[in-house]
Amino acid sequence: MNLHTLGLNHDSAPVEVREKLAFSPSSVPIALSSFAQSFPSSETVILSTCNRVEIYATSLDDSLSKDTLLDFFSAFHGLPKEEFADHMYHHQGINAVRHLFFVASSLNSGVLGETQIISQVKEAYQTATTAETTGSILNQLFQRSLTVAKDVHTKTAIGKGNISVSTVAVDLAIKIFKDFSEKTMFIIGAGEMCELVLKHLVERGAKTAIVANRNFDKAKSLAEEYEGKAINYEKLDEYLPQADIIISSTASPRHVVNVEHIKNAIKARRGNPMLLIDIAFPRDIDPEISKIDNVYLYDINDLNKVANSNAEERKKDIDKCVTIIDKEVAQYMAWVEELKIGPAISQLRNHFHEIGEQELERLRPKLGDIANDEWEHIVHSMQRTLNKILHKPAKVGKEKAKNGGGFQYVETIKHLFGIQHKKEDSRK
């Protein structure tokens, strides 16, 4: 099949090269229409994200190749080919189909199982349909790629379980508290990680936050950002009983929260559960605290362990994903072949009947004076013979197209009878 993809991603190229070749959202339509001008009978989609830049193109003629696509990149970005050609990969035909399905299903992503890529592929496709640079081949290809991606995500564990420390912390919080709207977050220290966890919790509905930091101004600025309350570091004890979720990340060499603190707090809370997340190293919260009833303590090691085991779980399902993808690739190829088999068979039929007519023309003068009826018989007999010969190949061709393998079949038939050759001649 005449489908090409040329591109680079986080694996094949350093960020400097990716930056140079990236298309901004506004330049994608321009690139698409300029491509359409250079290759009038083509279909194109451009996928440009921070991790990858890829062009998918197919054409009715043979004008597309790796070189013509490289030329396009070079001309559009005004860069000499040598600067980026080595970082680019090129796939053709079934491999290009497979590549897109891998990309859409996030098997090609830096973070396995991420779902952002699905919307990025969708967007790239929509941009191309708006620019009217897609046709039946790419429409079908991209629509199917989105279905495949959805399938892969629902039928496998590729996107299950969070794999970053901050989201894992939120996962744990969800398993302890029903919702966060009535809960109080208590932030000790004001590290970046603390803020990230807090941000995720706020996204999940958390409303009240208390921030304690040695540097009161810093505490105040973080508190203001989340409409929380900044308190003096010395007043820690006083406010702890209010805290449902404590997130700590200070640079303190000693424990900031000790067993007595929490024992008192839990008493004051009448046993209402507390979740403590210690992101600091060395640790801020005395690990002995986890022995207290209704208190749940997780440190950075625990969170990392969960994140890593989730990542491992995702990897385990790669084979399953590949199986799904390969099945879909085969189905898409079968669709393409079915698309082709009709014209191929009528080509074959025309070819045979042309030969038949030529032979009849040659025969007519040799027969001399015969009745019109007799001539009609001869013509019919010829047509019947040809149709009988053609019946089987056409039938098998349609079957092959349905079950895969039609592509090779068509190629073989064309090769056998020199049809491709003739068609190109006629175009010239």
Place this chain on the structure above:
Amino acid sequence: MFSPIQFVFIAAIVLYLLDSIWEVGSIFNPNRFSKRLADYFIIAGLSIHCAFLIIVSAQSGTLPISTLFESSTFYLSLIVLLSVILKFLYRLQSLTPFVMPIVTGFSIAAVTLVKNDLALTANLKTFWLFAHIIPIFLGYASFTVSFIFSIMYLTMERQLKKKSFGPLFDSLPSLETLDALMWKTITLGFPLLTIGLVSGTVWAKTTNILGLLWYLDPKVLLGSLTWLIYAAILHLRLGASFHGTRVAIVTIVGFVIVIFTFIGPFLMGHKHGYDTGSVILEQEIIAPEAPGMIKVES
């Protein structure tokens, strides 16, 4: 071996068994065991179960509690009913995987182990029977479901404390949710149990069905013990720092007493109004009902 009517119940058990397999399977392998199919199994099973109870009631003309077998199936149907209501009310996917294997196990035990020769001897058509049995059974069913919530709570608690997160971890709701549901089902069961005990007491005193020393009937004593335990749970949880884990453990103790109250006296040979032999013959002799008395007592 089985009477024809029992086969109806066995059909329900088969569906409950299939449901249990699908419910538990959907936790570990959601692709293979669809939750939707599990829903069909449980609804079909419960419908047949109810049909069974209706036939039994129609035949005897009273609640399906004339024999221990009947009352066991009645009790089990209430558990399934309550679980299904809670499942759809709170969108709880993880309750039925815990409930159904237990219900299936109890159902099989009811069919195979319970001997069918004990029958209720009291007048079966009095107001007091309904006033006593329905609240008590509903109360038992709520306590059973709250027991299941406490098992879920402890499972979750353990995983959170031990930091080992299995497939159950993903499908169970939060501790807070489980705690709330545990609490809700206890507070639903407690008043029902209270009503049932009070009406039972009145019934026993007014009609003498348990004899003069009705308060020494083991079932009465155990029922009171159950009441005390749940009263203690309510008291502690409302008053002191008594949350989560401890409530869960005491709830489990409470449930053990419930089950013991339910079948224990039978195992030990005490009858609580049941006896071998014909129901019809004895009911007039033992429990002549004075219609006027009900009004006076109530």
